[in-house]
Amino acid sequence: MKQNFTVRQGALDGVEAFLSVAQHRSFRKAAAELGVTPSAISQAVRALEARVGAALFIRTTRSVGLSEAGERFRARAKPAFEELVAASAVARDLGQRPAGLLRLTVPRSVVPILLEPLIASFCQAYPEVEVEISANEELVDLAAGGFDAGVRMGQFIAADMVALPLSPPFPFVVVGSPDYLRRRGKPERIDDLRQHACLRIRRTNGSIAPWSFVSGNKPIEATVAGPLIAYDFPTIVGAAVEGLGLAQAPGPIAAGPLKAGKLVQVLEPFASMAPGVFLYYPSRHHMMPKLRAFIDHVKSRSAGRARSRIDDKRTRKTKMR
Incomplete structure (x- = not known):
């Protein structure tokens, strides 16, 4: 029989306050560290104790100590909370600058024609981005396959994708x-x-x-x-x-x-x-910097090629006069 699982709201509420009090053995010092009032820290800890179903601290008028339940809770909660903080820092870092793994799905035939010079110049410009190319002919679901973007001929790109031309028709x-x-x-x-x-x-x-x-x-x-x-x-x-x-x-x-x-x-x-070959990607309000950098690089290279073609035409016309 299938079980129903739910994520309890506020499951982490009060954990940071608890760990700060446990470290300083003081509600006042924990409040100063977190930038809130001692009353707010007390309320957060009481709410956590109510959810846990056990007293986590032994309080007197002169000192604050951990109960046995508090010691066990701290032993498990502290490394887990630190890992969550580290995970947030890593995600935030990737959200602020072009870095990390950029995964592209492309047909094998376009790699030597279009992608090799483009990828080479991109990797030189953004050394903190690793580019992974999956060269195959299948029409891959970007989200399901874990890809940031893909390259395909225009007639095969779904209507809900954003498409950027890589070649003329x-x-x-x-x-x-x-x-x-x-x-x-x-x-x-x-x-x-x-x-x-x-x-x-x-x-x-x-x-x-x-x-x-x-x-x-x-x-x-x-x-x-x-x-x-x-x-x-x-x-x-x-x-x-x-x-x-x-x-x-x-x-x-x-x-x-x-x-x-x-x-x-x-x-x-x-x-x-x-219609030509296109880079395509989902429409996202919060696009990762690594993909935004690649899109901007493609646009810059395309603009450069267009200027070069115009200059070549002008040169040929001048020679014909």
Whole structure:
């Protein structure tokens, strides 16, 4: 049978007063230490004794001593109370400056592209913050998983989260190796994918993701087939580089092999756009300083990149004149 448990209100009331009186053997000195009147100390101790159900002090007109019950109560209460005070100090310290463990859940694919330079500069700026990165593809409940924030593509972030952009919008590109395209030919239409080996992603819910396209303003989802199913984009992009088939992946993940000539983009007119990658976190009135510092660092880096892009455009325009 399930038992009902309740936390008794005021369970700690009077404990600090009791410990101070027990230390000084004086109600007056305890009152001076705690900054209250001797009458207030007496009332607090009497209320504590009433809850405990035993006299904790032996009082005379000249002295104050501990009863046997008081000695036993002090032996157990003093270290426990000191631990509570220490716990409060630790929590207060973390609430006043960027320090402690910052836990982030991120897809593996964004770590080398976005997070490595960002985390490196953040750790240098805030040496008292330890950063823990859990790299996986699952959509994690931040609170249940004990995470401070997460990184995901915008379309997968819950509406009740605060989202901060880490990247501009980007296309989902279909790519294949030059060798594969020589053997199988380039698809010109979405329907041509029926004749191709397509490398696919299994979602965290177990389903296999269709490929997404746009024809005009109309979104299209294509069910494709092929020899490989993986749980992350770097795996299927790597397989495409090896000539195993075509892969559809976020543009930034395929950018390196495309630039190196290891992959070729196809079906460009039908590429769908993703809103970008975002840092997301719960809306909190009392945000911990470590997370606030990380958010401010992300905003500062984003502003710096935006200024750099503007300067680059101005430089190119000047050279063209």
